[in-house]
Amino acid sequence: MDGGPHARRDPGAPPSGAIVDLRGVKKAFGTLQVLRGVDLAFMRGQTTVVLGPSGTGKSVMLKLIVGLLRPDAGEIRFEGQRVDTLGESSLGPIRRRIGYLFQQGALFDSLDVFGNVAFPLREAGIRNSDEIASRVDRSLRLVGLSDLGARMPSRLSGGQQKRIALARAIVLDPDVILYDEPTTGLDPIRADLINELIIRLQRTLDVTSIVVTHDLASAFRVADRMVMLHEGEVVLDAAPEEFRMSEHPVVAKFLRGEASEEELAQLDTGTTGNG
């Protein structure tokens, strides 16, 4: 970590405060209004978990943060700088500071593990093979899979694939890590391994983590703060203990693991939410 984790930060920025900030963010797809005015500040150094049922716009929110989607209204800032108005070329340097573990953690099938983890380094223009090797090795060590460099993705378990995708997401030593449903589809033991990694990486790399999930056990395990997204709005933004005690009907229902009215309606009509 050349010059330490704080080296690249704007010296004028406050030592604490929001690193990612959404103000009045709206996003629709055709007639489907997904985000209806989201105000959310992600605080530096914290792990914020964003909870909500499938189809509430959690993945959309992450894509908005890295500029893969554009909001219809509102503002999105990274360290105070507007990202929603930036062109592709100016987004590059910001994206390199944000590690993104995609929901479909897709590794490149044609590349071995080393090639997959090295990919963002090569994209960022790093050519020195010693530097690439040492950074890849460090990333693989951080996810506990340093001996798998030569393995092809098809020969990895689901949990290992997630961890390799995570190694790839952290290889550029990001300031922020976005986790999209990191534990979905994993058995409880593999899921807990991912939770443990989220906690450890936050400490080791001094990062800000944004974890999007509908897995409550995972949320309570990793969160410094919990946000409930419902019908395109933030309905609760609280410390885990406060969240657990919340009497907000939507949150209470979610905590009890009950289906929402919409989900029950979807059963009847045969349609499904996404994810």
Ligand SMILES: Nc1ncnc2c1ncn2[C@@H]1O[C@H](COP(=O)(O)OP(=O)(O)O)[C@@H](O)[C@H]1O
């Ligand atoms: N690129 C897109 N085009 C059209 N609809 C989309 C697109 N991305 C997401 N959606 C829709 O937006 C809604 C929210 O999606 P998403 O953010 O993936 O939900 P989740 O909370 O499960 O991550 C879903 O109904 C989904 O079908």
Ligand SMILES: [Mg+2]
């Ligand atoms: Mg999603």
